[in-house]
Amino acid sequence: MSLGKEFTKGIFSENPLFRLTLGLCPSLAITTSVNNGIGMGVAFTGVLLASNIAISAMRKIIPDSIRIPSYIVIIATFVSMVEMLMHAYTPELFTSLGVFIPLIVVNCIILGRAEAFANKNGILPSIMDALGMGIGYTLALVVISAFREVLGAGTFMGYAVFSGSAPSALIMILPPGGFITLGCILAFLNKMQNVKVAKKAKLNQSIAQQQLSSN
Amino acid sequence: MMNTQENLLIVTSSPHIHSANSVSLTMRDVLIALSPALLASLYFFRFAAVKVILTCVVAAIVSEIIAQKIMQREVTIDDGSAIVTGLLLAFCLPPTLPLWIAAIGSAVAIIIGKQLFGGLGNNIFNPALIGRAFLVASWPVAMTTWISPLDGVTTATPLGLLKEGVTQGLPTLNQLFLGNVGGCLGETSALALILGGLYLLYKGHIDWRIPFSYLGTVFVLTAITGTLNGEGSWYPLYHFLGGGLMLGAFFMATDWVTTPITKQGRIIFGLGCGLLTVIIRLMGGYPEGVCYSILLMNLVTPLIDRYTKARVFGGVKKHA
Amino acid sequence: MRNNSLKLGLFLLIIAGIAGLGIAYVNEITNPLIEQQLITNKLNSFQEVYVGAEKITDESEKYLDGDADSILTEVNVVYEKNTPAGVIYTVEPSGYNGKIQLLAGFDIATKQITAIKVLNLSETPGLGDNAKQSFFTERFKGKSAEKNLEIVKKEPVEGNQVLAITSATITSKAVANGVNAARQHFMDNFIK
Numbered sequence: 143m144s145l146g147k148e149f150t151k152g153i154f155s156e157n158p159l160f161r162l163t164l165g166l167c168p169s170l171a172i173t174t175s176v177n178n179g180i181g182m183g184v185a186f187t188g189v190l191l192a193s194n195i196a197i198s199a200m201r202k203i204i205p206d207s208i209r210i211p212s213y214i215v216i217i218a219t220f221v222s223m224v225e226m227l228m229h230a231y232t233p234e235l236f237t238s239l240g241v242f243i244p245l246i247v248v249n250c251i252i253l254g255r256a257e258a259f260a261n262k263n264g265i266l267p268s269i270m271d272a273l274g275m276g277i278g279y280t281l282a283l284v285v286i287s288a289f290r291e292v293l294g295a296g297t298f299m300g301y302a303v304f305s306g307s308a309p310s311a312l313i314m315i316l317p318p319g320g321f322i323t324l325g326c327i328l329a330f331l332n333k334m335q336n337v338k339v340a341k342k343a344k345l346n347q348s349i350a351q352q353q354l355s356s357n
Numbered sequence: 358m359m360n361t362q363e364n365l366l367i368v369t370s371s372p373h374i375h376s377a378n379s380v381s382l383t384m385r386d387v388l389i390a391l392s393p394a395l396l397a398s399l400y401f402f403r404f405a406a407v408k409v410i411l412t413c414v415v416a417a418i419v420s421e422i423i424a425q426k427i428m429q430r431e432v433t434i435d436d437g438s439a440i441v442t443g444l445l446l447a448f449c450l451p452p453t454l455p456l457w458i459a460a461i462g463s464a465v466a467i468i469i470g471k472q473l474f475g476g477l478g479n480n481i482f483n484p485a486l487i488g489r490a491f492l493v494a495s496w497p498v499a500m501t502t503w504i505s506p507l508d509g510v511t512t513a514t515p516l517g518l519l520k521e522g523v524t525q526g527l528p529t530l531n532q533l534f535l536g537n538v539g540g541c542l543g544e545t546s547a548l549a550l551i552l553g554g555l556y557l558l559y560k561g562h563i564d565w566r567i568p569f570s571y572l573g574t575v576f577v578l579t580a581i582t583g584t585l586n587g588e589g590s591w592y593p594l595y596h597f598l599g600g601g602l603m604l605g606a607f608f609m610a611t612d613w614v615t616t617p618i619t620k621q622g623r624i625i626f627g628l629g630c631g632l633l634t635v636i637i638r639l640m641g642g643y644p645e646g647v648c649y650s651i652l653l654m655n656l657v658t659p660l661i662d663r664y665t666k667a668r669v670f671g672g673v674k675k676h677a
Numbered sequence: 678m679r680n681n682s683l684k685l686g687l688f689l690l691i692i693a694g695i696a697g698l699g700i701a702y703v704n705e706i707t708n709p710l711i712e713q714q715l716i717t718n719k720l721n722s723f724q725e726v727y728v729g730a731e732k733i734t735d736e737s738e739k740y741l742d743g744d745a746d747s748i749l750t751e752v753n754v755v756y757e758k759n760t761p762a763g764v765i766y767t768v769e770p771s772g773y774n775g776k777i778q779l780l781a782g783f784d785i786a787t788k789q790i791t792a793i794k795v796l797n798l799s800e801t802p803g804l805g806d807n808a809k810q811s812f813f814t815e816r817f818k819g820k821s822a823e824k825n826l827e828i829v830k831k832e833p834v835e836g837n838q839v840l841a842i843t844s845a846t847i848t849s850k851a852v853a854n855g856v857n858a859a860r861q862h863f864m865d866n867f868i869k
Contacts, residue, residue: 174802208685212692219696223703230707233714295803311461311495312803318494322469497804497844642773642847 145270152274158251159282160331165251168242169283170320176299179287181235183280185224185243190252191272192220197260198268204261213256214247221247251275289323290314380477383562384437390556391444391608393549398448398542401506405452406542410444412456416463417443424472438477442466445485445608448543449601449648450492453504458496462488482655483615486648493648503539512539516600520644530591533598544601554607563611566623567630571606572597574631582639596638605630605647615655622658622665629654723753726782726792727763730755740866746858750778761785764863767796770855773847775799777808781859783822785867793817793856798848805848813842813849822860822868828853 158164172178196216197204204212225243228236236243246252255275260268291297294314296304304310313319398406421439425432443463450459466488474480493500505512513521515528515538528538536546544550557563576597583592596602610616610630617626630650637646723733733753740752751767763784769776777798782791795809807813816839820826824837828849833840841849 205685205688208689211689215689215692215696219699222700226700226703226707226711230710230714309496309499312497312801313491313494315802316494318491501844 145267148267148270149274152271152276152278153281154278156275157278157282158254158275159279159286160328162251162254163328164254165249165279166324168245168249169286170317170324172239172242173283173287173290173320173323174315175238175291175295175297176284176287177235178238179283180280181232181239182242183276183283185228185239186246186249186252186279187273187276189217189220189224189246190255190276191269193217193252194255194260194268194272195265196220197256198263198265201261209261210253210257213253217252217256218247251279286320286323286327289327290319294319380436380438384441386557386560386562387441387608388437388444390553390560390562391441391448391543393552394448394543394546394604395444397536397546397549398452401536401545402452402504402509402542403507405504405509408456409450409452409454409459409542410447412459413447413450413463414440414443416460417446417467420464420467421472424468425476428472430472430476433477436477439467442471442484442488445543446488448604448608449485449489449541451500451503451540452542453502454492454499458492458499461495462492465491478614480614481658482652483609483612486609486652486655489648490652505539506537506545514538514540514600514644515595516638516644519595519599520638527595530594530598533595538599541601541604544604547598547603550603550607554603557607557611563607564620564623566620567611567616567627568606570624570627571610571630571634572602572627574628575602575634578631578635579639582635596635600638600645601647602634605634605651609647610651610654615658617658617661617665619662619665622661625661625665626654626658629657722780722794722796723765723782726780726794727755727765727784728791730763730765732756733765740862745862748855748858749862752862755782761867763791764867766859766862768855768859770851770858772798772800772808772851773805773845774801777848777851777855779852779855781817781856783859783863783867788822788864788868790817790820790822790856790860793852795852800845800848805842805845807842807845808848808852813852816840817852817856822863825857826853826860 152158154161156162159166159169168182172182193213193216197213200212221244224246225236228239228243255271259271263271288298291299292303293311294316296302296310311319314323395410398410417439418434421434422432425434443466446462446466447459450462466484469491470482470484470487471477471480501517503512503514503517504510515533518527532538534547536549538545554563554568558565558568576593579596580590580593583589586592606627610627617623630647633650633653634646637643637649643649720733723730727733733755735751736754737751741749748768748770749766750769753765753767754761755763755765763782765780765782767778767780769778771777775798777800778796779798780794780796782793783789784791793814795814798806798808800806800808817826820839821836827835827838828841828846829838830841830846839849839853
């Protein structure tokens with residue numbers, strides 16, 4: 143697989159949130175505003191990039207039988223570092239993301255990429271994989287949080303969207319709103335996928351028929 | 358031979374196959390049963406009631422048509438179930454609610470509460486209550502602004518006053534019984550709701566076990582707490598007649614689809630609803646707990662059915 | 678076999694050791710910044726509830742003995758020319774969804790609340806969450822410390838009444854409880 147493909151697969155065909163449906167818990171919890179979504183996405187991408195590089199570099203020396211504990215130690219280290227750096231340099235983001243930064247450790251996407259990709263591939267593909275997955279995850283978070291922030295708080299990235307007096311639907315920035323939004327987006331994407339698959343099948347069928355008739 | 362008999366005895370959970378005709382007949386009876394409460398709300402809240410009720414019913418019908426068209430299902434609007442859902446939702450909304458909020462409530466009830474689960478017969482929760490819960494979480498201020506009947510002055514509900522610890526100037530039990538108090542459109546008149554409930558019982562559409570165990574549990578528990586707190590006999594009666602208890606017990610907790618099918622199961626369901634209602638009313642943050650208690654019990658309905666299902670005797674043990 | 682598990686253990690130990698060193702290094706860099714930030718934040722919030730405070734000393738140990746209300750967590754005394762001029766309390770009353778941490782400032786000369794500020798809360802967004810907004814905290818400003826504050830739902834008529842946040846009475850009451858606890862302690866200890 144080419145490096146470009148390693149990069150784009152995380153954004154579209156293997157989007158961690160919308161396609162692999164991994165890391166749902168923090169995604170539902172922090173997507174109450176677009177700023178949170180971007181912040182979480184960037185922190186996540188940083189950790190994933192660092193852990194993918196480290197694990198890919200050490201893939202030959204980490205003994206197979208203790209690879210999971212080794213990965214966890216490595217990931218936890220990077221998460222602690224990111225947490226401290228955010229606390230020191232971006233205190234506001236740190237307070238709003240709160241408990242979810244330490245939880246990046248148990249975000250299954252990171253361990254998943256370590257296990258499924260970084261320990262089998264070289265450093266360069268692993269970097270592309272991490273960047274693609276990170277950007278895909280960030281985009282997914284932004285999409286969810288955009289819906290939730292606009293509908294639930296009437297703002298986008300903190301700026302008021304509606305000038306009218308209609309109060310926004312609070313439920314969208316409460317936990318149920320996260321489930322409703324994610325459910326609707328997944329349903330929409332699956333529908334699109336089905337339509338695409340059906341179209342493709344039809345196309346193949348017609349090609350086959352043409353070939354048959356031409357034969 | 359054995360087989361057919363067994364099949365006759367097996368109680369299955371919903372969805373059951375039924376012709377649209379029987380559904381629409383039942384829905385007609387439900388509408389008849391709701392009409393006393395409808396008249397009461399029109400009398401007490403006048404034009405405000407007309408607007409909210411019409412909005413809810415129309416929005417429910419339109420949402421059902423749109424949802425069924427998009428999902429490429431048969432449009433079953435003539436079975437009347439959307440009308441009943443819209444009406445029940447309107448009954449648990451405050452009269453002053455902005456109409457666009459009421460319309461959203463109906464759309465949520467039909468689309469999220471019913472069609473997304475697979476349509477009538479497959480929904481886990483009572484659709485009207487889903488609509489109400491959505492609105493309460495979304496627009497809490499609009500959903501808790503009450504007016505007193507007839508004169509339309511802003512007021513609090515009787516249970517709201519009770520929660521605040523107000524003891525002077527509470528509406529009388531008589532007012533509660535007739536419905537001359539602040540509250541949701543269709544919940545205020547206990548008399549009208551009881552009349553409708555009795556009609557449904559008489560027609561055999563609902564099982565007495567759920568409303569009776571529900572109402573009984575609330576009455577007994579509030580009587581106990583009332584006695585412990587040194588309140589008079591008015592206290593349990595107040596909880597009995599006030600709020601949405603009658604509406605919930607006769608019309609919401611008896612929904613066939615979302616409640617247990619076994620006899621013991623229904624009693625357990627009613628007990629659970631009563632217990633949760635009293636807990637929310639007395640210890641929770643809200644003055645009223647009927648909506649959430651029924652939704653929570655809807656959630657455990659499959660479990661109740663599973664543990665109370667009658668064993669089939671004489672059959673071969675099923676191996677999973 | 679035994680040799681092997683020893684080797685594995687050693688490997689993990691080395692990885693953990695390197696990780697520890699890395700974290701220690703980052704900590705070394707960020708810790709002073711974080712500490713500095715916490716202190717400035719605290720002083721800034723103190724300034725917000727007691728404008729113009731020159732010298733503030735933490736006297737929690739002196740005032741918060743066994744008898745004090747357990748929701749009081751810190752007592753900071755504001756000094757002007759070496760005599761106490763005001764008190765800033767940190768209180769943690771229980772709200773609708775966990776503890777609410779807030780500051781309440783009192784002036785000794787006027788026996789009034791100078792201001793309150795909500796530091797931390799996890800109340801419902803859009804409702805109880807509004808308790809940190811100035812429109813609500815302003816309602817406590819200048820209230821007398823001599824009377825218990827009371828949360829009301831309609832426009833206040835008495836001096837000791839505070840208008841609740843719409844549809845968030847529980848949160849409003851929690852904030853008032855916290856302020857009342859501080860007020861009581863203030864009256865008992867600083868006003869003779």
